[in-house]
Amino acid sequence: MKDIFTDFYNTILGFFRQTEKKEENAKDVACNRLRVVLMQDRTNLTPELLQRMRQELIDLLSKYVEMDKDALELNFDQEGGQMALMLSIPVLRAKDEAEIEAEEEKTEADEEESDEEIESEADLPEAEETEEDSENETDDPEKEASEPSDADETEQTKEIEK
C-alpha cells in the first residue's frame, strides 16, 4: 500500500520538477507573448512594420559594423510603465573608416530613389525594396568572406526608448 503511495508521490513530484526544469515555463512564455502582443495593441505596430523596422535598423547599422543578421533580436521589454524596444546585435567586427566611407558613397548614390520612398511610408512595396537593398549589401564579397569568422565576439545591446 505504501509503495503505491510512494510511486504516486514521486510521479507528482517528478511532474513538478520536470516543469521547473524546462528552460521557459508556461508563465514566462505567457508574459513574453503578452508583452509583444500588448506592444502591438498599444502602438498599432503590426508585425509587418516591426519586420520593416528591423530591416531598416540592420541597413543602418551595417554601415558601421558587421553583424550576425540572423541572430539579431528585436524585443519589447517593460520597465515600470515604460515600454522599451530592446535590440540585441551580435557584432562580428567593427568596420574601418575606409569601409564606412565606401558605404556612404553607396548610400548617397541610392538617396534619390529612397527619398521618394520615405515619403510614402505606408506603402508595403517599400518594405520589400529595402529588403532587397540589404540583400545587395550581403552580396558584397568582402563581407561574405569575413562572415563565417567567430561569431558573437561582442554582444551589443542597444535600447531605444519608445
Next chain:
Amino acid sequence: MQLCVEPNQSQAKEIKGETMSGRVIVITSGKGGVGKTTTNANIGTALARAGKKVVMIDTDLGLRNLDLLLGLENRIVYTIVDVVEGRCKLKQALVKDKKNPNLCLLAAAQTRDKSAVTEEQLKDICEELKKDFDFILVDCPAGIEQGFQNAVAGASEAIVVTTPEMSAVRDADRIIGLLEAKEEIKSYKLLINRVRPNLIKSNDMMSVEDVVEILSADLIGIIPEDTGIITSTNKGEPIVNDEKSLAGQAYKNVARRIIGEEVPFLNLEEDTSVLAKVKKFFSGLMGKEK
C-alpha cells in the same frame, strides 16, 4: 462598552453630516467570464455590511445576471428601461436586498438590447442616485461597444477585473486604454480574480506581480480561486456573507480599501487547494517513512 459606542456615533455623524455625494464606480473587464458580476455583488454587499448605502446598477441589458447572484430575481418589478421610458420613478425600481436594507439593485431589462438606454440617460440616473447613496456600483457588460460606453458614462472611478490569463490581461489592457481616454474617469484600479497560488508556484500561471507589471496599474484586490463561488452563486448569496471563505475575506478587504482603509493583501501562499492538501498529506507520509 464605551469603546464600542463611540465609533458608532461618529459613523452616524459622518452619514448625517455629509450631504450625500456618492461615488460612482464602474466594474468592467473587457473579457467576459472573469467575474465582473461576482465582484460587483460581493463588493456591493461588503460595502453595505460596512454600513454604507449602496446601489448596484446592472447595465448588461438583455443578459442580466446581477439579480441572480444576489438572489433577487423574483423581486424585480421594474427595470432600468422602465425608469428611462418613464413607466416608473427611479426609487420604485430599486430592489432592496433581502438581508441588508443598505443595499439596492437597479436591474437590467432582460428583453431589451443595449440601445434601450443611452449614455446621457445613465449619467442622469447616476447623478440622481448620488444624492441618496454612498456608492453606486455599475456592472458593465463584456465588450467595448455601446454597452461599455453606457456603463462608463456616469462613473468617475473604475475597477478593472482581470484574471492571470493572457486573454483576460490583454482585454484589460485595452479597457485601461479606453478608460484613460475618458476624462470623467478620475482613477482606475486593478482587481485580479481567480488567482491560483499553486499554479503560480509551479510557474504555470502568471503571478499577481507579473500582471501588475504588465498592465502597470494600481492593485485594489487579489481574489483567490474559490469553489465556494459556485455554491454561493447557486444559492444567490454573495460569498462575503460566508465568514469562512478566503475569497469572501478578500472581497471584504477590497471594500475596505475602497472606503479608504489601508489593508494588506491576503497571503495566499498558505494554499488550501486540494492539490496542496494532497501534496502535504504525502510529504507527511514520506517524512514518517524516513
